[in-house]
Amino acid sequence: MPTPRDPVADLRRIAFLLERANEATYRVRAFRSAAAVVAKTPHDELVARAEAGTLAKMAGVGEVTARCVTESLAGEEPVYLRRITATEGADLPAEAAAIRAALRGDCHVHSDWSDGGSPIEEMALAAADLGHEYFVLTDHSPRLTVARGLTADRLRKQLDHVARLNEALPDGFRILTGIEVDILEDGGLDQEDELLARLDLVVGSVHSRLRDDSARMTRRMVTAIANPHLDVLGHMTGRKVSVAGEGDAAHRKARTRPPSDFDLEKVVSAVLEHDKAIEINSRPDRLDPPKRMLTVAREAGCHFTVDTDAHAPGQLDWLDFGCERAALCGVPADRIVNTWTAERLTRWTASHR
Ligand SMILES: [Zn+2]
Numbered sequence: 001m002p003t004p005r006d007p008v009a010d011l012r013r014i015a016f017l018l019e020r021a022n023e024a025t026y027r028v029r030a031f032r033s034a035a036a037v038v039a040k041t042p043h044d045e046l047v048a049r050a051e052a053g054t055l056a057k058m059a060g061v062g063e064v065t066a067r068c069v070t071e072s073l074a075g076e077e078p079v080y081l082r083r084i085t086a087t088e089g090a091d092l093p094a095e096a097a098a099i100r101a102a103l104r105g106d107c108h109v110h111s112d113w114s115d116g117g118s119p120i121e122e123m124a125l126a127a128a129d130l131g132h133e134y135f136v137l138t139d140h141s142p143r144l145t146v147a148r149g150l151t152a153d154r155l156r157k158q159l160d161h162v163a164r165l166n167e168a169l170p171d172g173f174r175i176l177t178g179i180e181v182d183i184l185e186d187g188g189l190d191q192e193d194e195l196l197a198r199l200d201l202v203v204g205s206v207h208s209r210l211r212d213d214s215a216r217m218t219r220r221m222v223t224a225i226a227n228p229h230l231d232v233l234g235h236m237t238g239r240k241v242s243v244a245g246e247g248d249a250a251h252r253k254a255r256t257r258p259p260s261d262f263d264l265e266k267v268v269s270a271v272l273e274h275d276k277a278i279e280i281n282s283r284p285d286r287l288d289p290p291k292r293m294l295t296v297a298r299e300a301g302c303h304f305t306v307d308t309d310a311h312a313p314g315q316l317d318w319l320d321f322g323c324e325r326a327a328l329c330g331v332p333a334d335r336i337v338n339t340w341t342a343e344r345l346t347r348w349t350a351s352h353r
């Protein structure tokens with residue numbers, strides 16, 4: 001008799017791998033919902049239902065997920081899971097792997113409080129599983145209404161919620177508080193000062209008027225970098241690159257966006273002067289900044305973060321892409337602030353206020 005596998009773990013693993021492969025969140029949700037239902041169902045009932053072929057009659061379980069559960073219970077790796085793991089990527093080059101191993105967390109993560117697909121606790125558990133010591137929760141600010149940006153009031157509620165979650169999370173993992181705050185047209189930050197001051201870390205990003213002329217965009221970015229609340233400059237050029245395998249060529253091209261125009265030297269000088277960090281955004285559709293800019297910033301002596309900008313648990317594993325770019329551009333691991341402990345990281349952010 002083969003040993004039965006854990007169907008919940010198999011369903012969650014499938015969801016994780018699909019998210020990592022940048023599948024649309026709605027397609028992955030079937031697996032996460034089914035995992036939640038199966039986790040609550042007694043084992044004997046699952047076995048009986050698998051034998052009778054009635055797993056899919058449970059709310060939240062479909063034909064595909066029912067088949068996975070049946071295979072798991074029979075001790076077989078679900079065919080669906082085997083198919084995805086067969087297409088997993090190659091190993092990281094040694095220099096990139098060393099940076100990845102040095103990372104202790106992630107400074108740019110979204111939850112379903114804004115435009116992410118999963119609750120904060122699911123993101124946290126997945127991060128802890130990856131071996132992270134922390135991540136900074138950085139949901140959007142009010143201006144970004146399309147992404148359900150958090151009003152001051154909702155952010156206050158989120159801070160209370162995170163404080164409660166932190167008490168229940170596994171030892172050795174902690175959620176740090178934060179925001180991805182919109183950099184407004186005048187360089188101001190889209191949230192109340194009092195709230196920004198309370199957060200562990202603030203990522204500031206430009207999400208609007210990306211085609212403004214260089215002088216205007218430079219002024220806007222430099223003003224934001226000088227703001228004592230901002231710690232990290234998020235996806236600095238705002239570019240979107242095409243992702244291999246995502247639809248046909250025309251569709252991929254339609255989703256690309258050129259980098260914004262700004263004076264890189266002035267922006268890098270401001271980052272250095274105020275001891276802030278430039279984000280190396282690992283999202284496959286961003287990979288921002290471009291390598292030539294990253295090299296300029298590294299030569300100037302800037303600090304960096306390597307972030308995923310994850311909107312689902314599996315996307316937390318995108319750090320590899322950022323590490324690869326950091327290694328290619330010669331960024332030393334100790335200049336990446338999320339290789340630091342949470343204590344050192346928050347001491348550094350506190351020094352800006
Ligand atoms: Zn953003």
Ligand SMILES: [Zn+2]
Nearest residue numbers: 108110180309
């Ligand atoms: Zn983001």
